[in-house]
Amino acid sequence: MAVYRRTYTSYAGALTPAWSRSLVLFRYARRNLFRSKLQTALFVLCFFYPLLCLMGIYLAHNLSFLERFGAANQIIKIDSKFFFIFISVQGALAFVLTAFVGPGLISPDIANGALPLYFCRPFSRAEYVLGKASVLAILLSQITWIPGLVLFVVQSSLAGPSWTWDHLWIAGSLIISSLIWIAILSLLAMALSAWVKWRVVAGALLLAVMFFGAGFAQAVNAVMRTQAGHFFNITYLMTTVWTSLFQLDSDRSITSGEAWVALLVYCGICLALLVRKVRAYEVVR
Amino acid sequence: MSTAIQNGAAESTNEQTAAAPRTPVIELQNLSVRFGSREILKNLACSLGGRAIGLLGPNGAGKSTLINTLLGFYKPSSGSARVLGYDIRSETRSIRSLVGYMPENDAFISRMSAVSFVQMMAELSGLPPAAALERAHEALFCVGLAEARYREIGTYSLGMKQLAKLAQAIVHGPKLLILDEPTNGLDPSARQRMIRMIRDIRDSRQLQIVLCSHLLRDVEDTCEEVLILKQGRIAHYSNLEEERNANKRFLELETYGANGDFTEAIEKLGCECAVTANRLKMILADGIEIRDIYRLAAERDVRIRRLNFRRDTLEDIFLKAMES
16 A cells, blocks of 8 residues: 555546445445444344234244144234335334434534535535435335245245235235335435534434324314324324235224325425525525 | 736736636626525625635635535525536536535534544445445545544544544545634644645645635645625635746835835836835836836935835735735
8 A cells, every 4th residue: 555655636436326325324324323333233123023923924824833731823814914014114213213313314424514524525415315315225124025025935835836826915015114214214304414513412303293192183183173283193194005015904084095185295394495405515595 | 827816996917918718617797696695695606616726715705605505415506516517406416426525514423433434424425335345444544544544533632633634535536625713722733634634635636625714824824715795795806826827026115204105106116016004015027127116215204114025925915805
């Protein structure tokens, strides 16, 4: 390594393609992420429930084992409800993981004035947001739709082709329901972290938006004698969408279409907040 | 020479200088920047092509706004500008790939060692990871942070953070280095080191430098050209290098009993004069000797108390620009 050269020298070597620059952020952020033992432990914990489900699928197809305990094979029924519960549990874990990881993505850069260093290079604001979002997107994918699809493939291989063809739509539902949840969580975490700047406060705010949002929604419903308060409850909106995607009977107060629109509006608001805050310098008018 | 100020308020000395074609680093074409109702930069027009360009002005003159506009952080409200031949409105990405920028304020990524930080910045500029790591080590050696390069930047002193910012600005081998107040908050010895480093980089002749500062000594020590801004306008342009190289004989007189008649008589000899209080600054014309000045003084009963050979310092130029 030419560290003996102590004077300035220019660089004339090859350059990487422009599209690959977002991945630089992903690589460095991910390296930092797993330096924390707590976050690593949490990430590992997120695989316990998929392992339980895997065992459940195995047991459901192993009649002799279940009959030894006097149980019928109907105790563990592998259908859309099974995958709905799977995605609900993993979705909750994804939220907890986001609360730890998300606020640390943008807020340190803003607090330490690092944004001009990114944007004075051939690297746009959109690429920055994409690079940061990819950290959460890939992390959350690893605990939601990817293990979900593994379970689906295992179930398919055990249940045979007719079950697979009849239930192929569940694979699509797994992917879509995970992606919309990942998009909401990523955008919300990044927008709050960009807006608040302090990592801890941003994390607390993310929890507040979810839990106080639910409480606020109940209060609005009770005081105004309406069901419109549910639009403030992101988890309720998400569950409504999931229920419809997994074709489960429900008595939800709002339709899945309304829930989709509300979630897209939340995504739009988060994007607007990011556009406003992720700048090299803020303009004081 | 290619440098030409077209601003009405500007006092240009470039016309006196010889013509030497140079590729302009920065060309401002009636550039204006407005934030809401406030006009920060007003119709700036000039072309700068020196190896080291100083951007001077009091606080709030618009120096940083000009730099941020050239980097594409702010959109011009009217007019345009070109950096290294690229338009700031439509070719921002090309400009940014050729520029290294050291911002004024604290700017670092927490929980990252200096090597990782500089390597990441190099990778964002397009260097492959292996080359970026090698260049990061080189850049940190170059700025004098070799021993501390594995420490987290958050634990650095202010001077070390400034050096780390300089390292990230040069790591990708830019063609133009923009330094915004590089000696901010540095103690005298650290300031000296920083200035020496900037001079070394300038003298490597591999890139051009724009140095933005309100510290006149920093600019005087490092720059060849100076653009002075005042309230968003160009107040003065001066090519320090050409003035230093010009074989002019500067003279400063401290007199007693001098009046307009004495100054007029000197000007009639073909000398350029400027009067401040009881001091008289002049550039002796060809063929005029000091004894001619003494003769004029004796004829008018003016006593010369002190006579120095002294050219205008940057401070003189700056103060004149501020008074204009």
